[in-house]
Amino acid sequence: MRVGSESDGSVYLISDPALRFPVRSVARDHAERWIAEVTTELGQAFDLFTQPPLRLVLLQDEELSEILFVCPHVLADGLAVAYLVRDFLAFLGNPAAEEVAMPLAPPMSTLIPDFPGKRMVIWRAKLKAGLFKLLLRHGSKTDEAKTEAAHCVAPPYHLCPWVLTAEQTAALAARSRAADTTVHAALCVAFLRAFGECCGDGWKRTLQSPVNLRDRLRRPVGESFGLFVNLVEFSVNCAPERDFWEVAREIKQAFTRRSADKHIFNSLIETNVAMPALRAVITPKIVAQSFMTVKHDLSISNLGRLDFPVRYGALELDALFGPILGDDPEDRVLGVVTIGGVMHLSLSFTDSKMSPAQAEQLKESAMDWLAQAANG
Numbered sequence: 001m002r003v004g005s006e007s008d009g010s011v012y013l014i015s016d017p018a019l020r021f022p023v024r025s026v027a028r029d030h031a032e033r034w035i036a037e038v039t040t041e042l043g044q045a046f047d048l049f050t051q052p053p054l055r056l057v058l059l060q061d062e063e064l065s066e067i068l069f070v071c072p073h074v075l076a077d078g079l080a081v082a083y084l085v086r087d088f089l090a091f092l093g094n095p096a097a098e099e100v101a102m103p104l105a106p107p108m109s110t111l112i113p114d115f116p117g118k119r120m121v122i123w124r125a126k127l128k129a130g131l132f133k134l135l136l137r138h139g140s141k142t143d144e145a146k147t148e149a150a151h152c153v154a155p156p157y158h159l160c161p162w163v164l165t166a167e168q169t170a171a172l173a174a175r176s177r178a179a180d181t182t183v184h185a186a187l188c189v190a191f192l193r194a195f196g197e198c199c200g201d202g203w204k205r206t207l208q209s210p211v212n213l214r215d216r217l218r219r220p221v222g223e224s225f226g227l228f229v230n231l232v233e234f235s236v237n238c239a240p241e242r243d244f245w246e247v248a249r250e251i252k253q254a255f256t257r258r259s260a261d262k263h264i265f266n267s268l269i270e271t272n273v274a275m276p277a278l279r280a281v282i283t284p285k286i287v288a289q290s291f292m293t294v295k296h297d298l299s300i301s302n303l304g305r306l307d308f309p310v311r312y313g314a315l316e317l318d319a320l321f322g323p324i325l326g327d328d329p330e331d332r333v334l335g336v337v338t339i340g341g342v343m344h345l346s347l348s349f350t351d352s353k354m355s356p357a358q359a360e361q362l363k364e365s366a367m368d369w370l371a372q373a374a375n376g
Contacts (some may be wrong), residue, residue, distance in 0.1 A: 003048040013075075013104070019052045028059040034066040035159050042157040042326030042348070046072045054084070064318065076227055078303050078323030079212065082337065083223045085320065086308045093313025105224040109272040111217040115261040118269070125273035155329055155351040160359045161321050164343040168374070172343070173305075175374045179245035184209070184302045184336075185252040186245075186373060187366075191334065192238040194365035195297045198358060206235040206296040207251075211259045230268055232258040233296055244373040301325065302336040310340045321346045329353075 004014040026037055037057050046053065053075045057068040067088075071081050090097065105111075112118075164172070176183045188207050196203045210229040214221050221228055234254045238247050257263070301323050310317045321344050325333045329350040337344050347359055354362075 002050065002052055021052055022055040024057045026057060026059050028061045034059050034068065035161065037068060038159050038324055039157040041068060041070045048072060073325060073327050076225060077229045078301055080225045081322065082303055082306060084225065089312040089315060089317060093315050102224045105221045105226045108268060111219060112265050112268060113216065113218045113261065115265065117262055121266050121269050122273060125270040157326055157348060157350050158356050158359065159324060159346060159348050160363060161346040162363065163319065166341045169338060169341060169343040172370065172374045179248060181245065181248040181252045185248040186370065187300060187336065188251045189238055189244055189247045190366040190369040191298055193240055193369050194362050197365050198362045204297050205238060206233060208233045208296040208299045210301055211264055230264050234258055299331055299333045300336065301333060305338040308339050319344055324348050
């Protein structure tokens, strides 16, 4: 598939059987070579009008190989790519197996479910879009303003991956259940407190996390390839003198409130209403100012515990890292996925927000907080 466009600027996905997925082979000359290839790929844009929304990088030797799956986040969420990885490995393990194609999911605008106040949200979104459009038409729209954000060059990306042992993963899950909260909330507390120790005056005490919407839409989309998430952001008093698990319970409650239908679908409705109305007057600079202003310490994208097999024919899945995001050079993203009873974590960031030494310090501090809480 690739992106097609209409004369009015609207875009859509179309099937193109002539497309081939780019595969780049790289010599696996040392164990961390894949990290360098990931950070290189994060800086490479997609031409979605001529290319499919996927490219692969293969690092191979006789005993252990890595495969990087690179997709544009505007078209795919972390779970979509995880399902893609699983199905790809299943095909490698048994190429003769019957292939089952996933159906093409309809546009998100047709999938938003009904909830109390939905009509009022749509009415307000139309009103806001109309007022904003009027302001933009009478404002300054110089060529420089239109192109400033589009031509900025992102600073280099860095990646810090690590894993918990199976014993550490199980202990964290058990302690979180006993404290009536979640592993995700525990990770939030640990990393927020680590930011307090490592960043000092720059500590916002605020987190951002995506919410999986796949089972909450008007029509469930299952494992379809697509973007079926929205973001929630919340602040919390995580002062080190407070009880770790009390803070984790507060985060769980805040996450639940912010994830309610009226909140989580509100911004999706505003986007679906506003973008068609503003297409003719909006500029790259406005988009950058509206959507790329980071007000949180960290984004935590946790895919949870995936029940994927670890054996695929003669192949064995040794590790799975992701999602590793490079959409916003101002953001710091912690990707978390648990598979085979082992939690895999990866911290991605750029030079503009953190140095590799600071990232290592942040990781060590967060893991200390987590270990103390899980074993306390």
